[in-house]
Amino acid sequence: xxxxxxxxxxxxxxxxxxxxxxxxxxxxxxxxxxxxxxxxxxxxxxxxxxxxxxxxxxxxxxxxxxxxxxxxxxxxxxxxxxxxxxxxxxxxxxxxxxxxxxxxxxxxxxxxxxxxxxxxxxxxxxxxxxxxxxxxxxxxxxxxxxxxxxxxxxxxxxxxxxxxxxxxxxxxxxxxxxxxxxxxxxxxxxxxxxxxxxxxxxxxxxxxxxxxxxxxxxxxxxxxxxxxxxxxxxxxxxxxxxxxxxxxxxxxxxxxxxxxxxxxxxxxxxxxxxxxxxxxxxxxxxxxxxxxxxxxxxxxxxxxxxx
Numbered sequence: 001x002x003x004x005x006x007x008x009x010x011x012x013x014x015x016x017x018x019x020x021x022x023x024x025x026x027x028x029x030x031x032x033x034x035x036x037x038x039x040x041x042x043x044x045x046x047x048x049x050x051x052x053x054x055x056x057x058x059x060x061x062x063x064x065x066x067x068x069x070x071x072x073x074x075x076x077x078x079x080x081x082x083x084x085x086x087x088x089x090x091x092x093x094x095x096x097x098x099x100x101x102x103x104x105x106x107x108x109x110x111x112x113x114x115x116x117x118x119x120x121x122x123x124x125x126x127x128x129x130x131x132x133x134x135x136x137x138x139x140x141x142x143x144x145x146x147x148x149x150x151x152x153x154x155x156x157x158x159x160x161x162x163x164x165x166x167x168x169x170x171x172x173x174x175x176x177x178x179x180x181x182x183x184x185x186x187x188x189x190x191x192x193x194x195x196x197x198x199x200x201x202x203x204x205x206x207x208x209x210x211x212x213x214x215x216x217x218x219x220x221x222x223x224x225x226x227x228x229x230x231x232x233x234x235x236x237x238x239x240x241x242x243x244x245x246x247x248x249x250x251x252x253x254x255x256x257x258x259x260x261x262x263x264x265x266x267x268x269x270x271x272x273x274x275x276x277x278x279x280x281x282x283x284x285x286x287x288x289x290x291x292x293x294x295x296x297x298x299x300x301x302x303x304x305x306x307x
Contacts, residue, residue: 031266035273047263050270057256058277064173064252065239071178072238073231076185081220082126083190087211089119126186133183138176139244145176146248173245181238188230192223225296232289236282253277 035054037046093114106120133141146169150158162168196219204214224231246255257274261267 030269031264032269034260034264034266035269048260050260050264053256053260054253054270054273054277057251057253057274058281060170060250061239061242061252061254062281064170064177064242064245064250065235067174068177068181068238068242069235071175072181072185072234075178076182077189079126079129079182079186080189080193081215082122083130083186084193084219085119085123087119088117089122090115091118130183130186133180134187138180138241139247141180142173142176142244142248146172169245169249172248173242173250177238177241177245181234181241184234184237185231188227188234189223191230192227193219195226196222222298225298228289228293228296232286232293236285239281239285240278 034046034050037048037050038052039049040046090110092110093116096114106117108115108117150161152158153161161172165171200218200222201214204218205211209217242252243254245252246258251259253274257270260270264270
């Protein structure tokens with residue numbers, strides 16, 4: 001133990017000396033005061049209201065992330081539930097009867113009536129959605145939605161998406177981020193539901209609950225409590241991935257930081273400020289969700305106290 005402690009102290013001193021040496025040789029004229037500019041003042045070195053730009057960028061980042069998370073959580077929950085469907089959902093084709101018995105995958109006959117297993121198609125759709133959106137890089141999806149999709153739909157609709165729709169860059173980023181993150185949320189929801197013992201499902205059905213009620217009163221309340229930590233990570237991923245929206249013209253935090261760098265040549269100061277803002281927001285979210293997780297934890301299940 002003593003040797004390990006000495007090694008840790010020695011390594012720490014070496015790193016500190018290296019960093020100190022680098023800092024002493026690093027000559028840079030820091031201009032932190034430009035980050036307080038609220039109006040254009042060339043004499044003070046303020047070519048633009050840099051502080052307002054940073055705050056506006058943070059506001060757009062939060063707006064994109066929040067709106068995208070609404071889509072991601074809602075759609076991802078539905079997709080995740082569909083991926084856990086195991087029981088058939090039969091739909092009787094009206095007005096058609098068959099004198100022969102047959103079974104072709106999800107289509108067959110029941111007492112002379114032709115039935116279609118809708119659950120088979122819903123489960124397949126959910127699997128295809130997750131496979132598609134998880135395996136295509138987010139930046140590629142962003143470009144496809146913004147540059148390609150308006151060109152392959154009817155001309156009038158495409159022109160509305162590019163010109164007529166209010167804030168087309170903003171809403172394109174929101175939809176793209178939401179659909180991409182929904183595939184990740186779906187996997188978390190599926191994992192949470194599948195982690196629940198089948199005994200709880202059988203007990204709920206034994207007291208007369210229908211499958212939809214089993215999901216509503218048993219599986220989803222327990223499953224969502226289990227997956228609070230990974231859902232928190234997914235929300236933070238949306239917040240950080242929103243920086244890619246600058247590639248299609250959304251003036252979020254990273255875009256505004258680059259704009260300040262171009263105007264003032266103070267890239268270190270601008271990106272340092274943006275870094276601390278990202279850290280501050282993610283820290284607040286993590287602190288808030290840790291409280292939620294602590295209050296919602298279920299004894300014996302995944303929680304903050306799990307080792």
